[in-house]
Ligand SMILES: [Zn+2]
C-alpha cells in the first residue's frame with residue numbers, strides 16, 4: 001500500500017469553476033497532489049478531457065460530482081450522475097442508495113457552511129435516518145482549513161458520530177474553483193492506495209475512502225499502527241476485542257513523514273510538534289515530539305475503546321494549530 | 334432554425350427550492366439544440382431587506398457564540414442574489430446542467446460538441462425535458478425567459 005495525496009473537491013467551467021481541468025491539474029502537480037476528484041456541481045461532463053489531462057500532467061482524475069441541492073451539498077465519487085432533483089429534505093437515503101448501488105461513495109460537503117440565501121443549499125439540512133449510509137464527511141473545507149470557523153463544528157460532529165459507534169471517514173476538500181498563486185495552501189487528503197500506483201483508478205480511491213485509509217494534513221503524512229497480540233493494524237482497520245483479549249495493552253506506533261515539497265516544509269514547522277492520541281474515551285495521551293523525531297510509541301489499554309486516532313499539533317504559518325489527523329483504527333466486540 | 338419552446342414566468346421568494354420542468358417534443362433528429370435562458374433581477378439591491386435576510390440566516394446557521402461577530406460584518410454577505418440553474422434530459426436520460434451564476438446564458442448541444450456542463454451527443458427525436466432549478470429567489474419578483482430552438486451545426490459552442 002502507498003499513501004498518496006489527493007484533492008477531493010474541485011470545480012471547472014463545466015459548473016462554476018474558473019480554471020480548466022488542465023490548468024487545475026498542472027497546479028495540483030505543482031502542489032504535490034497525485035490525484036484529484038473532479039466534483040463539478042451537478043454534472044460530470046468535464047470528465048471528457050480527463051484521460052488527456054492525466055497523460056499530460058500525471059495527475060489522476062477520479063470522476064465525482066457535487067450534488068448541489070436545495071438542502072445540502074453531497075459529494076459523490078466513482079459514479080456517473082445520479083438523480084437528485086426529485087428528492088426532498090427527508091429523502092436523502094433514497095439518493096445515497098442510488099450512488100451505492102452503482103459502486104460509489106457519498107460524502108457530506110462542508111456541513112456547517114452558511115446556508116441560503118447566503119450560499120444556496122450549502123448548509124447540510126437533509127435528515128439522516130442512518131449515519132451508517134454516509135461514507136465520509138468533509139471536516140476540513142477550503143484552504144488553510146484548521147483556521148476556519150465552520151470546520152470546527154464539522155470536526156466535532158464527526159467525533160460525536162465516531163463516539164456513537166459509526167464508522168465514517170473524515171476528509172478534506174479545497175472546493176477548488178480557481179488556480180492562482182496568491183491563495184492560501186490547501187490540505188492534503190492522503191489516501192492509502194492498494195495495488196499499482198502508476199495508473200490510479202477510481203476503484204482504488206473509492207476503496208481507500210470506504211475503508212478509511214485516510215490521513216488529512218497541511219503537510220506531513222501521519223500513519224498509525226497498533227500491535228495487538230502479535231497482529232498489526234493500520235489506519236481504517238478494525239480490531240476485534242477477542243483478538244486483543246489476552247493482552248493488557250496494545251502498542252501504538254505513530255510515524256511522521258515530512259513531504260519533500262519546499263513550500264510545505266516552510267509552512268509547517270518541523271520542530272515543536274505535539275502528538276495527541278484521541279479516542280471515544282477522550283484524549284489518551286499528549287506528548288511533545290523530540291525535535292527531528294519522526295516516530296512516537298505509546299502503550300494503550302484497549303478496553304472500552306471504540307476508535308482511536310492521532311492528531312498532530314504544532315506551528316502552521318506561525319500559528320499554533322492542528323497540522324494533521326489520521327482517520328481512526330476501530331475496535332469491535 | 335425552428336422554435337421548440339418559448340416560455341417565461343414570474344417567481345417570488347415562495348418559489349425558492351422548487352423545480353420548473355418543461356417537456357417538449359423534437360419531431361425528428363436535429364443537428365443541434367440552442368438554448369437561451371435569462372432571468373432578472375440577479376441582485377437584491379435593497380440594503381435593508383438584505384440585512385434582514387442575512388441576519389436571519391446568521392441566526393440559523395452560525396454558532397450562537399459567533400453570531401454577534403458575524404452580524405457586525407453582515408455586509409460581507411451582501412449583495413444577496415437570485416440563483417436559477419438549468420438542466421436538460423434527453424429521451425435517454427440526463428444530458429447535463431449549467432450550475433453557474435450569470436443570469437444570461439446561451440447553450441448549444443450537438444453531436445460532437447456541447448457547451449460546458451452538457452454532454453455532446455446526437456439530438457434524438459422524442460421527448461426532452463428542461464428543468465429550471467430555483468435555488469433561491471430573494472427579490473420580491475424574478476422574471477425568467479427560456480427559448481429553445483433546433484439549429485444547424487456550426488462551430489460556435491458558446492456559453493456564459
Ligand atoms: Zn458546495
Ligand SMILES: [Zn+2]
Nearest residue numbers: 009011066175
Ligand atoms: Zn464545491
